[in-house]
Amino acid sequence: AQTVTQSQPEMSVQEAETVTLSCTYDTSENNYYLFWYKQPPSRQMILVIRQEAYKQQNATENRFSVNFQKAAKSFSLKISDSQLGDTAMYFCALAGGTSYGKLTFGQGTILTVHP
Amino acid sequence: GAVVSQHPSWVICKSGTSVKIECRSLDFQATTMFWYRQFPKQSLMLMATSNEGSKATYEQGVEKDKFLINHASLTLSTLTVTSAHPEDSSFYICSARTGNRYEQYFGPGTRLTVT
Numbered sequence: 001a002q003t004v005t006q007s008q009p010e011m012s013v014q015e016a017e018t019v020t021l022s023c024t025y026d027t028s029e030n031n032y033y034l035f036w037y038k039q040p041p042s043r044q045m046i047l048v049i050r051q052e053a054y055k056q057q058n059a060t061e062n063r064f065s066v067n068f069q070k071a072a073k074s075f076s077l078k079i080s081d082s083q084l085g086d087t088a089m090y091f092c093a094l095a096g097g098t099s100y101g102k103l104t105f106g107q108g109t110i111l112t113v114h115p
Numbered sequence: 116g117a118v119v120s121q122h123p124s125w126v127i128c129k130s131g132t133s134v135k136i137e138c139r140s141l142d143f144q145a146t147t148m149f150w151y152r153q154f155p156k157q158s159l160m161l162m163a164t165s166n167e168g169s170k171a172t173y174e175q176g177v178e179k180d181k182f183l184i185n186h187a188s189l190t191l192s193t194l195t196v197t198s199a200h201p202e203d204s205s206f207y208i209c210s211a212r213t214g215n216r217y218e219q220y221f222g223p224g225t226r227l228t229v230t
Contacts, residue, residue: 044224045159102164107158108156108157
């Protein structure tokens with residue numbers, strides 16, 4: 001069974017500052033993908049960033065980057081230069097080889113960016 | 116690209132009636148579609164997985180006779196909540212993926228209120 005754990009129910013950050021959201025996971029698969037999704041108040045799920053487990057290089061997308069520690073099964077998301085529009089619920093998710101594409105989601109972290 | 120739509124975005128129905136929610140992939144062929152349920156400030160709970168032309172696979176604890184899923188084409192899946200009751204009130208989200216890609220593209224969700 002696959003599990004994803006987000007231990008920070010809520011986080012807050014000042015505009016323009018940097019914040020890191022934590023995620024740990026467990027899987028027996030060798031080939032898997034990790035994702036961070038953002039769900040703003042509109043509730044539309046938006047893909048923020050994706051990491052393929054066989055790639056050692058950490059993924060980056062503009063102000064968003066991850067720290068992927070495969071041995072520790074850790075996958076944190078760093079948001080630099082936080083903006084008010086980053087206020088949302090963030091979900092860490094895992095898709096593994098035998099799960100037929102099913103995503104296992106963490107509990108979510110509510111991030112609030114203050115002006 | 117990779118846009119998924121849902122209709123309706125919001126529906127109110129009376130207890131005992133049935134309601135159908137449509138999920139469409141607008142610019143790609145969705146070989147697999149997923150249906151989730153989400154309560155406020157909680158994570159997404161996978162209800163079922165459907166492959167085009169096949170019967171849906173339901174997660175443990177999800178009543179297949181209550182939540183009817185049809186994936187008749189590569190661009191359309193429907194979720195019918197039969198004999199709805201107030202406890203079925205929730206936010207329902209569909210997602211779709213194509214081929215062997217792990218990435219899922221999410222619809223905007225449907226808010227169901229049963230009175």
